[in-house]
Amino acid sequence: MIMQTRNIVDNMEYQTMFGQATMLDEVCKGLRESQKYLPSKYFYDEQGSHLFEKITRQKEYYPTRTEMAIMLENMTEIAACIGRDSVLVELGSGSSRKTRLLLDHLPGIVAYVPVEISEQYLATVIFELEKEYPDLLIKPVCADYTRPFRVPPIENPHTYYVLFYPGSTIGNFRPQQVQQFLGTVSQILNPGGGMLIGVDLKKDKNILEAAYNDKNGVTTSFNKNILRHINHKLAANFNLKDFRHKAFYNQEEGRVEMHLISEIEQDVIIGSERFHFEKGESIHTENSYKYSLSDFETLVSDWFSVKQVWTDRDDYFSLQFLEKK
Numbered sequence: 001m002i003m004q005t006r007n008i009v010d011n012m013e014y015q016t017m018f019g020q021a022t023m024l025d026e027v028c029k030g031l032r033e034s035q036k037y038l039p040s041k042y043f044y045d046e047q048g049s050h051l052f053e054k055i056t057r058q059k060e061y062y063p064t065r066t067e068m069a070i071m072l073e074n075m076t077e078i079a080a081c082i083g084r085d086s087v088l089v090e091l092g093s094g095s096s097r098k099t100r101l102l103l104d105h106l107p108g109i110v111a112y113v114p115v116e117i118s119e120q121y122l123a124t125v126i127f128e129l130e131k132e133y134p135d136l137l138i139k140p141v142c143a144d145y146t147r148p149f150r151v152p153p154i155e156n157p158h159t160y161y162v163l164f165y166p167g168s169t170i171g172n173f174r175p176q177q178v179q180q181f182l183g184t185v186s187q188i189l190n191p192g193g194g195m196l197i198g199v200d201l202k203k204d205k206n207i208l209e210a211a212y213n214d215k216n217g218v219t220t221s222f223n224k225n226i227l228r229h230i231n232h233k234l235a236a237n238f239n240l241k242d243f244r245h246k247a248f249y250n251q252e253e254g255r256v257e258m259h260l261i262s263e264i265e266q267d268v269i270i271g272s273e274r275f276h277f278e279k280g281e282s283i284h285t286e287n288s289y290k291y292s293l294s295d296f297e298t299l300v301s302d303w304f305s306v307k308q309v310w311t312d313r314d315d316y317f318s319l320q321f322l323e324k325k
């Protein structure tokens, strides 16, 4: 693991590989496959994080506002699950918008550890949070939380670590990867610890497809941003105009898939490699799995037991408290 020494926020811990080599390897590996794919974590440079934040405010994109309403409605029970004097560790903290809801209602939180891959975005959000919550101990970690990382030492007395993983980001893993991921992150937890997690539920295909094809085209820009990010970081030559966004619900797999479709026959150069695209060929950029409550309970059962589930009136979305086994 390469620790970076240049800190843009005083107490930010860097626990990530900042080398272009990893990104180059992962990107080229995906593009060599017959069904080309790109790891969806590469959506999230600073611009991608902003675009995602914009998606969450689109009227078709129900998950964010539904999850926030569930949180607000059930805050007393959520607080009881999190307990007093806990350390809140947020995985992929993004704008920390939902965290503010928790911090505003749970004065007993001892420390907040946001873990985020986008350094610049994390720094900006931390500057704001430090002003808004001057008494809160904040220990930011710049890391790819899908790989093992460590929570920095927390000087203040504390009881449990509670992982906060909202937004149904768990849906962006394949079910087999979920098992591996939960195994990794559950190592952070001591007995009594748990995870507050947002899980999107199965529902009408039209509602799902509208959410990933917003009329304002923000999801289109977000999807194409992965190519812009690769161009920028790896000096590749994707022409964004030659790709179009496509998102649809794959009923059999229980997931929304996002793709970028090549509008023309073309070659793209990344490093020393040339990748050929037929007209109409796709790059699979993201999966967003949707679960039933019982399927999700089974999926996590090696590591966690489901202690409590909160949903909205339409059963669109669930917030769940999982207890470490």
Ligand code: AVI
Residues within 6 Å of the ligand: 055, 063, 167, 168, 169, 170, 171, 172, 211, 212, 219, 222, 286, 287, 288
């Ligand atoms: C971050 N993640 C949960 C979002 C989702 O819904 O799968 C990412 C996203 N992709 C397109 N729209 C939103």
